[in-house]
Amino acid sequence: MDSVNTSFGWLQANLINILYVILIAAVAFWVAGLVKKLILKLGESHDSLDDTLFQFFGSLARYAVLIFAGLIILDRFGIQTTSLVAILGAAGLAIGLALQGTLSSLAAGVMLIVFRPFKVGDFVEAAGVFGKVEAITLFTTDMITFDNQHIIIPNSEIWGTKITNHSHHPVRGVDMIASVAYGSDISKVKAAIKKVLDADPRVLADPAPFVEVQDLAASSVDLLVRPFVKGEDYFAVKYSFPQAIYEEFNAQGIEIPFQQIVLHKAD
Numbered sequence: 001m002d003s004v005n006t007s008f009g010w011l012q013a014n015l016i017n018i019l020y021v022i023l024i025a026a027v028a029f030w031v032a033g034l035v036k037k038l039i040l041k042l043g044e045s046h047d048s049l050d051d052t053l054f055q056f057f058g059s060l061a062r063y064a065v066l067i068f069a070g071l072i073i074l075d076r077f078g079i080q081t082t083s084l085v086a087i088l089g090a091a092g093l094a095i096g097l098a099l100q101g102t103l104s105s106l107a108a109g110v111m112l113i114v115f116r117p118f119k120v121g122d123f124v125e126a127a128g129v130f131g132k133v134e135a136i137t138l139f140t141t142d143m144i145t146f147d148n149q150h151i152i153i154p155n156s157e158i159w160g161t162k163i164t165n166h167s168h169h170p171v172r173g174v175d176m177i178a179s180v181a182y183g184s185d186i187s188k189v190k191a192a193i194k195k196v197l198d199a200d201p202r203v204l205a206d207p208a209p210f211v212e213v214q215d216l217a218a219s220s221v222d223l224l225v226r227p228f229v230k231g232e233d234y235f236a237v238k239y240s241f242p243q244a245i246y247e248e249f250n251a252q253g254i255e256i257p258f259q260q261i262v263l264h265k266a267d
Contacts, residue, residue, distance in 0.1 A: 028069030108159035109138035122167035181255035220257035
């Protein structure tokens with residue numbers, strides 16, 4: 001009976017505090033949910049903004065509101081929150097040091113999503129990997145290489161290195177070298193290359209293809225061939241044209257050089 005009276009007495013003494021806690025908790029959950037929805041709605045209102053980043057910011061804001069409400073509740077019951085905050089700060093620092101690499105990737109992921117040096121579907125070269133971007137998360141970037149390997153790269157390794165986005169511009173120049181032997185008629189060589197370029201509908205007329213002598217090498221005259229194509233045709237053109245040029249050179253009797261040694265008989 002004494003225990004019942006004690007419990008009833010404690011309940012009477014703390015009834016206002018209990019109602020206060022219920023009210024604060026209800027308001028905190030409502031405000032936390034509202035803040036998260038507002039942040040998500042902000043991300044959805046602009047197509048250029050990434051949903052992944054706003055999901056993260058929304059969750060972060062929600063937990064911040066709930067933690068703040070928890071500190072208010074503890075303070076209401078007379079618990080010193082200053083020491084608790086100091087303990088949480090120290091624990092956060094220790095966790096941060098333990099997860100230094102992970103947090104670095106998180107920060108890099110935020111930078112990649114905000115500044116968008118590439119997007120899903122782009123062909124990029126980053127962190128020594130060349131392939132198609134399949135997914136961008138806050139911690140990693142997933143890429144598919146041309147030999148169909150699935151590679152997951154920490155964002156910290158990508159953000160700290162040079163990034164080459166091969167899909168950024170809709171039109172690209174495809175640089176190739178065509179070598180012919182010394183003594184070849186360069187006008188005839190250029191006409192043969194132009195014939196190959198004109199026969200392929202993927203080569204754009206504007207900008208016009210570029211074909212000029214680039215270098216006089218040890219055993220060949222090297223011409224730079226640069227047709228302009230749509231981004232999606234880049235690799236198909238790059239790897240099909242050398243054969244087409246080679247076959248046209250053979251058909252027109254244009255000599256393709258190879259390394260050779262010339263011996264002179266002494267008198």
